Amino acid sequence: xxxxxxxxxxxxxxxxxxxxxxxxxxxxxxxxxxxxxxxxxxxxxxxxxxxxxxxxxxxxxxxxxxxxxxxxxxxxxxxxxxxxxxxxxxxxxxxxxxxxxxxxxxxxxxxxxxxxxxxxxxxxxxxxxxxxxxxxxxxxxxxxxxxxxxxxxxxxxxxxxxxxxxxxxxxxxxxxxxxxxxxxxxxxxxxxxxxxxxxxxxxxxxxxxxxxxxxxxxxxxxxxxx
Numbered sequence: 336x337x338x339x340x341x342x343x344x345x346x347x348x349x350x351x352x353x354x355x356x357x358x359x360x361x362x363x364x365x366x367x368x369x370x371x372x373x374x375x376x377x378x379x380x381x382x383x384x385x386x387x388x389x390x391x392x393x394x395x396x397x398x399x400x401x402x403x404x405x406x407x408x409x410x411x412x413x414x415x416x417x418x419x420x421x422x423x424x425x426x427x428x429x430x431x432x433x434x435x436x437x438x439x440x441x442x443x444x445x446x447x448x449x450x451x452x453x454x455x456x457x458x459x460x461x462x463x464x465x466x467x468x469x470x471x472x473x474x475x476x477x478x479x480x481x482x483x484x485x486x487x488x489x490x491x492x493x494x495x496x497x498x499x500x501x502x503x504x505x506x507x508x509x510x511x512x513x514x515x516x517x518x519x520x521x522x523x524x525x526x527x528x529x530x531x532x533x534x535x536x537x538x539x540x541x542x543x544x545x546x547x548x549x550x551x552x553x554x555x556x557x558x559x560x561x
Contacts, residue, residue: 386482394549
């Protein structure tokens, strides 16, 4: 079946992930004592997109988009690393700046990629199962429940892999609390928009998938038209 908006959502989802990774390394901000990296501005949107994809198009298509996002993220990581390793022209003089912003720290990159896969697939799986359980009702409860668990796993896995043994546990705990609360708050604040987008897409795409017969294996990637 051909969909009008699935390709646009897929592209936007991938761009959000890549920009989140870039801005995470680009700047650490402090707003009224709340310390966060630049990636926090956009990254919560990835889970909202995940909710929309699963709710409208179903787990199977959401799974395909999650893997596309992973592949594009990995491509960005490899590209930044390769470009960083190329010999710099002597008059350029910005190699140190490039390394500090776009230089690849493989432990952090690995943490980001693993946390993303676990968090997004958990989010999509839980939302799909709850949709069947509630017979499609209580979208607000389903999106919040799936995000609470998905973001918990994402934030925890990332911080443990990236910073365990590097930062004091007290700092890791502080970062965990700040990041987790911020991500959940964004989901709550944008919930009315999520409702509108979901209702718009269901109407325009004539789609409202219930994953009653879906194979939930996260590795299985189905090929098919959008």
